[in-house]
Amino acid sequence: MPLFWRIFLLNAVVLVAAAALLLGPVTVSTPVLLTEAAILTAGLAAMLVANAVLLRVNLAPLHRLSRAMTTADLLRPGVRPAAGGHGEIAELITVFNAMLDRLEQERATSSARALSAQEAERHRVAQELHDEVGQTLTAVLLELGRVAGQAPPGLREELHQAQEATRAGLDEVRRIARRLRPGVLDELGLPSALKALTAEFSGPGLTVRHRLGTDLPPLGHERELVLYRVAQEGLTNIARHAHARHAELALARTPAGVELRVGDDGRGIGHAPEGSGLRGMRERALLIGADLTVSPCPEGGTEIRLTVPVRSRRP
Known part of the structure; x- marks a missing residue:
């Protein structure tokens, strides 16, 4: 039974019972007698308590669902609120769990494609660094060594420094290429x-x-x-x-x-x-x-x- 009708019927039963008592053995006098005030107060308290208990029991699954909505993280899958309650509340929790399942599946699929493309791009960049930049720096290093062997003493030291800088750059390029695509x-x-x-x-x-x-x-x-x-x-x-x-x-x-x-x-x-x-x-x-x-x-x-x-x- 939907929540609306459960609350409505509970209130209807309490009010009908109160009306039957007022029309039957219980009457309201002017001024109100102590027994009549006690009966009316007890009836009102019973109605309020019954409504509070009914709402607390039936709305508890909604509180759990609210906490699950605020703490849901697609990177930490598998946590689902229990599909408790009745009627449309249980259906709402079931639909929310199904939505999380679909979102996690879509997230995993899209992440797999993105990471696959990322690895392919890393492989391409590492290959180009190794084949293009690495070979170019190696050629520059060899040429500097050849020129340094023929240069006058005053220029030879500067060429050796240029060689060391080029060799350091070549080592850095190789290190970056290894980190992008670990061949080992x-x-x-x-x-x-x-x-x-x-x-x-x-x-x-x-x-x-x-x-x-x-x-x-x-x-x-x-x-x-x-x-x-x-x-x-x-x-x-x-x-x-x-x-x-x-x-x-x-x-x-x-x-x-x-x-x-x-x-x-x-x-x-x-x-x-x-x-x-x-x-x-x-x-x-x-x-x-x-x-x-x-x-x-x-x-x-x-x-x-x-x-x-x-x-x-x-x-």
Whole structure:
């Protein structure tokens, strides 16, 4: 029965009962007698209590739905309000849950297309940096070396400085190309790529250690790429914002799949809102059905955990 008719019939029953009592054994005198005032007060109180209880019970699912609407996040899927209540309230909650399912599916599809296009563009840019810019700088470096060998002593030192600047630029171009498209991931696999990643971020102000399991299950290219990108983004955030001295990257096998952990001893994320880096990690995690959590480290700093489910192959 719709909520309107339940409230209407309850009020009708109370009012009809009150009218029957007034027309029957109960009368209202002038001045009002104490017993008559008590009966009218009790009837009014009963009607108010009954209405309050009915509204509280029937509108409770709407309060849960309101909280779900204000806290819904497509990057944290799966949380749904229970389809409680009756009639149109239960139908409203069911329609809202169906809308969330559709939005999450559309978000996952669009994110997959966007990230696929992003990886393709990264591959193209990395290829052009390696083939075009890298070869050009290599040719300039060789030409400078040839000219320096024939130049007078006064000019030779300046040419050597130009050589060093060109060599530094060539190394930077190669480093950017490796970050855009990690060739070691395709050639040597995920553990070797993560080792190279920790070596790249280790420096005078930051020491990055790695703990990589040796019994990892077969992951596939898509899962390996997501794990690598999340580790890369996590270490990038540590190097840029955490003011940490030590960081650790760990990859281990779990009963359900694998778990990647990136932690540091920096200042922590605090109550700052999530930036584009963390949201990008969550979007990548959704592509492979993984779970990403960001929490404080026991020793300070921030810890990122990516739990990737892997289906075991039947023999």
